[in-house]
Amino acid sequence: MDETIGYRGPTACGAAGVTYRQLDYWARTGLLEPSVRNPSGSGTQRLYSFRDILVLKIIKRLLDTGVSLQQIRVAVGALRERGVQDLADITLMSDGASVYECTSDDEVIDLVRGGQGVFGIAVGSVWREVEGTLAQLPSERADDVAPDHPGDELSARRRARRTS
Template sequence: MNFNSKTVSNVTSLSIRQIDYWDRTHFIKPSVSEATGYGSLRLYSFHDLIQLKFAKTLLDKGVSLQKIRKAVIYLKKNMPEIKKPLLELKFLTDGETIFVITENDKKIINTLKSGQLVFSIALGKIVEDLKGEVVSMQKDKTYSVTVRGRKYSVMLRVDTEDGGYWIESPSLPGCASQGDTIEEALEMIKDAIEGHLEVVDKKRKVKKAS
């Protein structure tokens, strides 16, 4: 699922101006679709959303934008696998460089003793919150697929658990699938419907034989 500037602004509490400025200064650019002039759209991915929210969170904490730039560069390069439960990431800086430090309490205390700045970002929580926002805002999309010459209505939604898309056929209970892209999900649900129909055929044949 992709997000335009307006949606990004709503979800991250950043102003449109900030989003624009950060794009123009090559800080955080929309990775799905860049602006190409009037009438075009900036489209951000979910990962972009995480970075934007991350930066906004640090800004609100009083970290300078220059420092945040470095933190986001690091985040882009070393984005850890986001998984449950909530993951906390801890960063430290000596004023020049930004490092992510391990979940090692002793190391954290030691770096503080050496006079450093440490800030903790609950990245897992950021991701969870963003997922919640995305889910609550999305409308299920209805598609129509044809299997064996007949049309079936299917519903597609963003899969916030595994990424990609979830798809199901409401008129055929239990008939569902998922795919990384919309096209793939549509193919997969066709296969699922096909399989469902085969089961129905078999049952009918058994009935006829008895």
């Protein structure tokens, strides 16, 4: 995965199945900040990496199953510590209150036998799903200068000021 390639907010939302409002809130509160380009001021576009979008999709799935945002923050913290390739071998299990990270089938079975695993998310399958979705969506490099949006009034004023 090329970490210099990123996806703008609306693209990340579409691939992960979250609203832009959720994405913005999670970025502002530090749950998941964009790792390719995090805006430093007005007019800078956030760029999310493949890994960011993978984690967004996992957050969405955990929320949909009733896991609290507090528990999701703990799970995301653990996911951040892993390399991208390591994520594909993880299964996240939850009982609706806590999230457990399993790296083997035996761990999954032990959780289910103990009554702690109610549902699981195989990160590898989410990975393939996100990969397929992003293959059809536009991306850009982190070092690309974001073009002015033609419908943006402020950008139009700046362009006019530069040319005069």
